[in-house]
Amino acid sequence: MYYKSTRNSEIKISSAEAIVTGISRDGGLFVPNEIPKMSLSEIKALGDLDYPEAAERVFAKYLTDFSDEEIKNCVKSAYSSCGFETENVIELKELRKGLNILELWHGPTCAFKDMALQILPHLLTTSVKKLGVDKKVCILVATSGDTGKAALEGFKDAPGTEILVFYPENGVSAMQKLQMTTQEGENVGVCAIKGNFDDAQTGVKKIFTDPDVAEKLAENGIMFSSANSINWGRLAPQIVYYVVSCAKLMKNGSLPDGEKVAVVVPTGNFGNILAAYYAKLMGAPIGKLICASNSNNVLTDFLRTGVYDRNRKFYTTISPSMDILISSNLERLLYHLSGEDDAYIKEIFAELSATGRFEVRDDIKKSLAELFSADFCTDSETKCAIKAVFDSFGYTVDTHTAVAVGVYGKYAAATEDRSPVIIASTASPYKFPAAVLEALGDTERCSDEFEMADRLYKISGLDIPKSLSQLKNKPRRFMGSVEKEAMLEAVYSLLKIK
Ligand SMILES: *Cc1c(COP(=O)(O)O)cnc(C)c1O
Numbered sequence: 001m002y003y004k005s006t007r008n009s010e011i012k013i014s015s016a017e018a019i020v021t022g023i024s025r026d027g028g029l030f031v032p033n034e035i036p037k038m039s040l041s042e043i044k045a046l047g048d049l050d051y052p053e054a055a056e057r058v059f060a061k062y063l064t065d066f067s068d069e070e071i072k073n074c075v076k077s078a079y080s081s082c083g084f085e086t087e088n089v090i091e092l093k094e095l096r097k098g099l100n101i102l103e104l105w106h107g108p109t110c111a112f113k114d115m116a117l118q119i120l121p122h123l124l125t126t127s128v129k130k131l132g133v134d135k136k137v138c139i140l141v142a143t144s145g146d147t148g149k150a151a152l153e154g155f156k157d158a159p160g161t162e163i164l165v166f167y168p169e170n171g172v173s174a175m176q177k178l179q180m181t182t183q184e185g186e187n188v189g190v191c192a193i194k195g196n197f198d199d200a201q202t203g204v205k206k207i208f209t210d211p212d213v214a215e216k217l218a219e220n221g222i223m224f225s226s227a228n229s230i231n232w233g234r235l236a237p238q239i240v241y242y243v244v245s246c247a248k249l250m251k252n253g254s255l256p257d258g259e260k261v262a263v264v265v266p267t268g269n270f271g272n273i274l275a276a277y278y279a280k281l282m283g284a285p286i287g288k289l290i291c292a293s294n295s296n297n298v299l300t301d302f303l304r305t306g307v308y309d310r311n312r313k314f315y316t317t318i319s320p321s322m323d324i325l326i327s328s329n330l331e332r333l334l335y336h337l338s339g340e341d342d343a344y345i346k347e348i349f350a351e352l353s354a355t356g357r358f359e360v361r362d363d364i365k366k367s368l369a370e371l372f373s374a375d376f377c378t379d380s381e382t383k384c385a386i387k388a389v390f391d392s393f394g395y396t397v398d399t400h401t402a403v404a405v406g407v408y409g410k411y412a413a414a415t416e417d418r419s420p421v422i423i424a425s426t427a428s429p430y431k432f433p434a435a436v437l438e439a440l441g442d443t444e445r446c447s448d449e450f451e452m453a454d455r456l457y458k459i460s461g462l463d464i465p466k467s468l469s470q471l472k473n474k475p476r477r478f479m480g481s482v483e484k485e486a487m488l489e490a491v492y493s494l495l496k497i498k
Contacts, residue, residue, distance in 0.1 A: 001064045003030040003232065006335040007349070009342040014065040016127035019120075019233040020137075022226040028345070029332050030232045035281040036061035038243070040257070043284060046244055047251030051089040052079045054247070058240045061282070063123075070126050078119035078237075083108045083153075085465055090115075090241050092248055095393045098420040100254070100261075101401070102245050109179060110428035110465050111321070112272065113150035115241060116234040120151075121158040123233045124225065128160065135223040138495060139163040140208060142200035145176040146321045146427070148190075149183070151227045156185030162222075164189040164494050166200040169481045173320070175431055175449045175468065182474035189494035192481035203487040213488065220497050229271040230328050238275030239282070245422055246284040254420055260287030262421045264411075266404040267291050267299060268322040270329035272424060277333060277371070287419050292407035293376040294319045299327055303374035306365035309357040318379050318435040319399040321427070326352075334360065337367045373415070377406035385409065386439035396460040399432045401425040402439070430456065430468050 003018040005011045007028030013021070018030040038061070046054040052075045059071045066074075079089050084106045091103040107114025128137060137160060141151050148165040155163040167180060169192040180190045193200050207213055208224055217223060227234070242263065249255035263286055265273040273291055280286040293300050295315040302308040310325040317323055331349060338344050338361070348358040360368075377385065382399055385406035389395050397405060404423050411417070429436045433452035437443075440459055446452045450472050453464050482490055492498070 001036070001062070002033050004033055005029070005342070006031055006331050007342055007346045009340055015063045015232065016065055016130045019123050019127045019231060020131060020133065020225060022228075022231045026346075027349070028342070029230050029328070029335075031332050031335060032062060035278060038283045040250075040283065040285065043243060043247050044250045045247070047247035051244065052076055054244045055079060055237070055240045058243055059236060062236050062239075065130070066126065070130075074119055074122035074126055077122045083114070083118055085467070090244070092245055092422075093395070094254070095389070095395055098254070098418075100245075100249065100420065100422045101395070101397075101425050102241065102422050103425045104241060105398075105426065105428045105431075106465075107150075108153045108467050109146070109149045110431050110468060111146040111150060112424070112426040113146050114153065116229075116237040117147075117150040117154035117227065119154075119237050120227055120231065120233045121155045121161060125158060125160055127233075133223070135218070135221050137161045137225045138217070138222050138491075139225055139227050140204050140491070141165045141227055142197065142204040143167050143172075144197045144320060144323070145172045147228065149176065149179045152180065152183045152185070152188055152190065155227070156183070156188055158187070162187045162189070162495060163227075164191065164491055166191050166193050166204060166487060166490075168192070168196045168200055169194055171197050173432065175433070175471075178449065178471050179468075181476045181478045182471055183477065184474075189490070190478035191487070191490045192478075193484050193487065194481055195484040199484045203484050207488055207491060213491075216497065217495070220495070222495060222497075229269045235271060235275055235278070235329070235332075238272055239278045242276045242279035242286065242422075243282065243284050246279070246286065249420065249422075250285070255285060260285045260419055262286075262288040262290060262411075262417060262419050264290040264292055264404045264408045264421060264423045266319065266322060266400040266424065266426055267293055268324040268327065270299065270327035270333070272426070274329045274333055276424075281336075288417060289372050290404075290407060290411055291372055291374040292404040293374070294322050294382065294403050295376065295378050296323050296325055297376035298325050299330075300374045300376045302330075303368055303372045306360045306362075306368065307357070308352065308359075310352070311356045318382060318432065319403050321400060322403065334364065337364045373411055375407040375410045377403045381406050383435070383439035386436060387441070390440060390460075394461075396429045396436065396440075396456070396462050397425060398427040398429040399435050399439075400427050428465055428468075429460070429462065430464055
């Protein structure tokens with residue numbers, strides 16, 4: 001197997017190269033040249049394995065240039081250490097017959113991004129070694145909250161790497177800020193910038209693509225790489241949990257032979273739901289892919305009409321990790337649905353950057369309608385969903401998961417589809433305690449996030465993740481903030497470059 005670019009099918013590189021490079025020079029994303037298949041019995045057999053063992057089997061299908069030993073070491077380092085607060089890594093909870101919640105947030109930062117970012121550093125350092133690159137790798141991240149912390153936890157003290165995260169000073173939740181300012185590790189840097197997320201993102205991109213900076217880094221034996229969600233090394237780990245979840249449902253009798261499970265995913269950059277699509281192509285018994293958005297519903301409109309139009313109002317919502325108007329990973333889906341037509345992909349994404357809009361061909365519209373269903377929830381619908389799940393099942397969901405719950409309710413009401421369902425749960429409710437408490441009708445004033453967590457514990461009975469409660473007593477290490485023009489100096493200072 002090899003990897004090619006969505007904008008140039010002629011490119012032929014190994015998975016190690018795809019992971020180290022991140023994005024193709026032509027602006028395209030790397031995709032495997034064929035989707036590996038697993039038979040139903042092969043999938044079902046994963047249900048007898050623990051998570052790391054099952055993950056090894058799925059990874060082996062995609063990382064064909066890695067040895068079994070290399071895959072095993074990466075998987076073990078990511079999922080067998082104490083980073084996850086549940087032995088199973090993921091938890092599949094059945095709220096009632098056929099209604100399953102897939103909890104993906106038991107990792108060190110309490111969001112599903114840990115599933116990929118706990119293993120990416122190991123995949124990356126292994127790839128660097130395999131390719132004989134003898135440079136230190138510097139990861140630069142601009143974050144609106146969850147990605148930055150998950151990347152910091154993944155890369156902290158990873159040999160041969162440095163990581164620097166920029167976040168908007170007033171653009172992340174109190175808990176997220178605390179998570180980042182108390183970050184431990186010898187190779188980490190965290191820096192607030194006086195600006196918004198776009199400023200942070202633009203600044204990082206500028207540093208990343210500046211040839212003078214690259215040269216100066218190279219003189220010092222350093223190269224940049226990226227940990228954002230277009231890296232194949234972040235997508236592959238997400239395919240694993242969909243295949244494993246199907247295996248578990250098949251094994252416990254919830255998914256009889258011949259039946260399919262619908263999957264609902266709270267979506268932003270389209271990475272998580274794309275992984276479910278790949279799992280389906282591999283042979284996992286997945287039916288409809290239900291894309292759930294918040295008021296930033298550019299994907300709802302696109303999947304329904306075939307018109308992608310980012311020229312619209314941007315909303316700041318209570319599910320901030322889905323406040324996105326450009327869903328980068330959509331490009332991979334459209335590449336596959338167009339019959340791997342690289343020229344066509346190049347054309348529509350050029351149109352997107354020029355006009356903010358494109359409309360896909362009729363054959364692609366047809367495929368989208370067959371594969372997907374899409375809807376969205378406003379903030380008030382999201383809060384209603386939190387309350388409804390709690391009242392019906394005594395189960396507490398975070399604001400992002402609640403968007404998926406609300407959208408599934410609309411889907412069930414509007415269709416005849418009564419197949420079993422997996423709702424992806426992407427964050428712990430303790431990460432967004434203010435909004436969750438409000439949704440549950442608890443309006444008591446709290447002095448800080450920890451008091452809110454205690455109140456939420458009293459109401460929900462759900463254990464507070466240790467990684468969050470421990471933040472209270474951790475020293476604040478990174479309290480500084482810089483002007484957005486000073487980001488490059490911050491990079492040089494972390495890397496001790498003059
Ligand atoms: C990142 C994130 C999402 C969106 O996932 P995508 O892969 O970007 O679609 C949803 N929920 C939470 C909590 C997240 O952190």
